Amino acid sequence: MKKNITYFGEVEINSPQETNEVKVTIDSHQIELDLNFYDGVPEYDWVAEYENYTKGLKQYKADVEAAIRSDYEDGGDVKEYIDFHLEELDASIIDKVLASTDASKPKEERLLSALKLVRIGFYPGEENYAVWDYSIGREIADMLVVVNTDSTGKINYVTWES
Structure with missing residues (x-):
């Protein structure tokens, strides 16, 4: 059975593709969204949960x-991410990012604001329901600041990874 899903359009809801991807504009920035079913389709109404999110x-x-x-202010992983990039990237690249x-x-502070x-990756049925990836520029660095939330938007944790 197909349903029209926000952002993704028509999706086969009982046996969707393992990964569904789309590009959208949010706050005037183009981002990627993906809807993932690596562990199969949840038994409950994942469409309602997704639409609510x-x-x-x-x-x-x-x-x-x-x-x-x-x-960042607590000196956590985000502070580590910022410090790492300020140390590792060439000054001309940093200047370009900070422009x-x-x-x-x-x-x-400027790099944080960049x-x-x-x-945003959605994982119906998973504890980390939505994975939010932030970057200073994918062409500049392959490391991401990553925030995981549950299906109600409650933040599970903040980290950085490649």
Whole structure:
């Protein structure tokens, strides 16, 4: 049985493809969305759960970005990500990334503000229901700041990975 799913269009809901991908614009930035069923289709109404999550997407994005800032301020993984890139990237690359940021702020703050949402992966039936990936630029660095939420938007954890 096919259903029209927000962002993805027509999807076979009882036996969807293992991964469904689409590019969308959120807050005037193009990002990738993917809907993943690596462990099969959940027994419950995953479509309703997904649709409910997408209704809160803007608020969840605000919450995720607040968690990123909080993790940075607490000296967590995001601070480590920022420090790593300031140390490892060539100064000319850092300058390019920082070009559109507020020059009156410290480099660390500016690099933090350069983090942009690049992907949200949805995993119906999983504890980490939505995986939010942020980058300073995929052409610049393969490392991502990653925030995992449950199906209600509650943040499970913030980390960085490649």
